[in-house]
Amino acid sequence: MTTFPMGPALLFCPADRPERFEKAAQRADAVILDLEDAVAFEDKEQARENLAASALDPEKTIVRVNPVDSTSFRADLEALAAANYRWVMAAKAEDPGKIGHSLRHLSVVALVETALGVLRAPEIAREKNVAALMWGAEDLLASLGGESSRRSDGSYRPVAVHARSAVLLAAGGYGKGAIDSIYGNIADTAGLEEEARDGAASGFAAKACIHPGQVAAIRSVYAPSEEEKARARDLLEAAKGQGGVFSFRGEMIDGPLLRQAEQTLRRAGIPG
Known part of the structure; x- marks a missing residue:
């Protein structure tokens, strides 16, 4: 397992919900303030204002920005600079060169969640400013024209298993941290624990989550008995x-x- 300075439980928080920022930061090991998928397009400008006005611990805060080729990316970076946060999560990472150039002064968690991103994961991990790779299951399946990353029993389909392994190997191969994807079924604590246990044993340095109630399960699994x-x-x-x-x-x-x-x-x- 390659070390990563945050974790093991990284909690997503929509940037259009500023009343949740402090609570999320207190509950988790690190908070991911989300300017991308968790925020509707018409609410993104207000989300950026919320981000710029926030004052969380920069050592425990990651900001997920919109993809580098999107129309929202430049405005996201301006809000990020105003808030003085130094960790950024690059959504739908695919182009190593653009990540290396556009985010060169920041510490980057490259979110690999498309077919092309998975294929280029080693090249992305090679970039100097990339500190970690995370993989995303549902956007990956959408990029393939699929409908769901999991079977009815909750287990991943083979293509998702392959992507998870590919991103972990790419991160480890270049000495970068690896972050496991979220577990969407909030009520299924047993399933979350099983998946997090496998992630910890396989070498993932942390796991992302979408609800404060998932933090304790992740922490308990990552802490050795x-x-x-x-x-x-x-x-x-x-x-x-x-x-x-x-x-x-x-x-x-x-x-x-x-x-x-x-x-x-x-x-x-x-x-x-």
Whole structure:
């Protein structure tokens, strides 16, 4: 898992609802103030004014702007500059060059949520100002002419699984953080926990969410259990003085397993 300075629970908040800004920031590890899909076109100017007038912690605030080729993009950047936020989420990221140039003075979370964006994910991750990649399921399926990213049982369709993996690999390959997509069924806490657990185990540094009630489930899954922490400590202690592969509690241990144990302790905020 590549580190990311925010998370594990990133909460979207519509920028046209300023009364929710502080509450969202207090409830989550970081807030994503949304100028894009969560705001109707006729409300975008007021949303920008709300953003410019806000004063959240810039180290825990990300602003999702409209795509770089949209008519709203330039105005979004002006509002962002007025608010003095330095983290931006680039919606529907597809063009590495435009992201690198248009947002060159900002730290970028590239939201990869179209077919072309997934295909170009490694090129996007390579850009110096890109700090993390996030993937989006429903816009991706829409870009393919599909109707839903999930089956009736809540599991992802194969094309969504592929995109999720592709974005994670692209981020990891270039040392950038990876953020898992939202879980839309707010009432299904068990499903959210299962998906977040898989994301944490796979290497996602954080997961986005759309409701404050989802924050606790994400945090609980990303925080290692006492048993997991104890095992990681014991394993790393047993590794001291070992020259190579060794046995630990009936399991053969090598370098990758030691790095996984170190990652478990990092997730818990404990030095390895």
